[in-house]
Amino acid sequence: MTKPNIVIVGGGYGGVNAAIKLENALHKTHQILLIERKTHFYHAFGGLRTVVEDGFENKILIPYDNMFKFGGKILHATVINIREKEIIVDMETELGTQIPFEYLIIATGSNYSYPGKTASNKKDETVTHIVAQRNAVKNAENILIIGGGPVGIAEDSSPKLKKQLVKQLTDLNVRLIFGEKIDISNIEDGLSPLNLVTNKGTQIESDVQFVAIGAKPNTEIAKTLNESIVEEGTNLIKVKPTLQLNHDEYKHIFAIGDVTNIQETKLGFRAGLQANVAANNIIALINKKKLTEYKPLSEAMLVTIGKTKGSGLLPIFGGTVVGSYMIKTLKGKDFGIPKYWKILNATLKN
Numbered sequence: 387m388t389k390p391n392i393v394i395v396g397g398g399y400g401g402v403n404a405a406i407k408l409e410n411a412l413h414k415t416h417q418i419l420l421i422e423r424k425t426h427f428y429h430a431f432g433g434l435r436t437v438v439e440d441g442f443e444n445k446i447l448i449p450y451d452n453m454f455k456f457g458g459k460i461l462h463a464t465v466i467n468i469r470e471k472e473i474i475v476d477m478e479t480e481l482g483t484q485i486p487f488e489y490l491i492i493a494t495g496s497n498y499s500y501p502g503k504t505a506s507n508k509k510d511e512t513v514t515h516i517v518a519q520r521n522a523v524k525n526a527e528n529i530l531i532i533g534g535g536p537v538g539i540a541e542d543s544s545p546k547l548k549k550q551l552v553k554q555l556t557d558l559n560v561r562l563i564f565g566e567k568i569d570i571s572n573i574e575d576g577l578s579p580l581n582l583v584t585n586k587g588t589q590i591e592s593d594v595q596f597v598a599i600g601a602k603p604n605t606e607i608a609k610t611l612n613e614s615i616v617e618e619g620t621n622l623i624k625v626k627p628t629l630q631l632n633h634d635e636y637k638h639i640f641a642i643g644d645v646t647n648i649q650e651t652k653l654g655f656r657a658g659l660q661a662n663v664a665a666n667n668i669i670a671l672i673n674k675k676k677l678t679e680y681k682p683l684s685e686a687m688l689v690t691i692g693k694t695k696g697s698g699l700l701p702i703f704g705g706t707v708v709g710s711y712m713i714k715t716l717k718g719k720d721f722g723i724p725k726y727w728k729i730l731n732a733t734l735k736n
C-alpha cells in the first residue's frame with residue numbers, strides 16, 4: 387500500500403530540519419517529500435565571506451543528495467501552486483506534477499541579494515556569480531554597502547552593541563553614513579563603478595556596490611492556497627503558536643522560518659527550532675496527542691567583522707552584549723559549516 391505523503395516545501399534551515407526529523411519518526415508509515423528548487427543547500431551564514439576568500443563558495447554550497455537515510459525523497463522543482471490537499475510543481479518529476487499530501491509544511495524562507503543568498507538553482511551559476519563579485523572586489527578601491535542590517539537592529543535593541551560595531555568598523559577605515567538613503571534602482575549588477583547621491587545630497591563614488599537592505603519573504607505561493615493566510619503589509623504567513631496556519635480549514639498545514647509572522651527577528655537557528663515544533667505537532671496529530679506551542683526567544687544576533695572581530699547579543703539574562711572573542715568562537719571561525727555538512731550527511735573535502 388502506498389504511504390501518505392508529508393510534503394515540506396523549501397529546503398532551507400527550517401525545511402531540512404523538519405524533513406529529517408519527520409523521516410526519523412515516521413518513515414514506516416509515511417513518505418517524507420522535500421521539494422526544493424536548488425540542487426545545493428546555500429549556507430547563508432557564511433555567504434558574505436565568499437567575497438573575500440577564494441574557494442569559500444565550495445564550503446557553503448552543500449549537496450542535498452544524501453540527506454535522507456530511511457527512504458525520504460528530495461524533488462528538485464519549484465512549487466507553483468498549493469491546494470488544500472495537493473501541491474503543483476513546475477516540471478515533471480518522478481511523482482508527476484500534482485503531488486498529494488496528508489500534511490504540509492511551508493518553509494519557503496526569504497530572498498536576499500548575492501552573496502547573502504543565491505537566486506540560482508544550479509551550483510555552477512551561483513559559483514559564477516560569486517567569483518565575479520569577488521574579482522570585482524579584488525580590483526576595487528571603494529566598496530559601497532547599502533543597508534546597516536544587524537547594525538540597524540542594534541540601534542533599537544542595544545546601544546552598547548551599536549557602539550562596539552561602529553568602533554570596530556571605523557578602526558578598519560570604513561566610512562559610516564547614517565540616516566541617509568540611496569535609490570537602489572540605479573544599481574544594475576553592483577559590479578561597475580557608479581557615482582551615487584543620497585537623499586541628503588552626499589556624493590558617493592564606488593567601484594562595487596552591495597545591497598543589504600533586508601530579506602524579502604517568499605510567500606507568493608502560499609497565497610495560491612488562500613490570499614487571506616498572508617498578513618497584509620508584512621506579507622508574512624499568519625500562524626498559530628502551534629505553527630499551524632491560523633485558519634481552521636488548514637489544521638494539517640504548517641509554516642515555519644522566515645515566512646511566518648512570529649514576532650522575532652528572522653534567523654536560521656530559530657527556523658530550526660520552529661521545525662522541531664512543527665514536526666512534533668505533525669507526529670502528535672497522527673498519534674492523536676496534545677500539540678505543543680512555539681515560544682519566541684528574546685533578541686539574539688552574532689555580527690562578524692572578518693575572521694576575528696565582531697559583536698553580538700545573546701538571548702541570556704534579557705540580552706547580553708558580547709565582543710570579538712565570543713563572536714570569533716561562536717561564529718566567525720567557521721560559521722557552523724561542519725555542522726551543516728553533517729546535518730545534510732555530506733562530506734566536505736578540504
Ligand SMILES: Cc1cc2nc3c(=O)[nH]c(=O)nc-3n(C[C@H](O)[C@H](O)[C@H](O)COP(=O)(O)OP(=O)(O)OC[C@H]3O[C@@H](n4cnc5c(N)ncnc54)[C@H](O)[C@@H]3O)c2cc1C
Pocket residue numbers: 395396397398399400401421422423424430431432433434463464465466493494495496497498501502503604607642643644645652653654655656657688717
Ligand atoms: C548573509 C546572511 C547571514 C546570516 N547569518 C545568520 C546567522 O549567523 N545565524 C542565523 O541564525 N541566521 C542567519 N541568517 C538568517 C537566515 O539565513 C535565515 O533566517 C534563514 O535562511 C531562514 O531559514 P528558512 O528555512 O525559513 O528559509 P531559507 O533558508 O530562505 O530557505 C528557503 C528554501 O526554500 C526554497 N524555496 C523557496 N520557494 C520555493 C518554491 N516555490 N519551490 C521550491 N523551493 C522553494 C529556497 O530555494 C530555499 O532553499 C543570515 C542571513 C543572511 C542573508
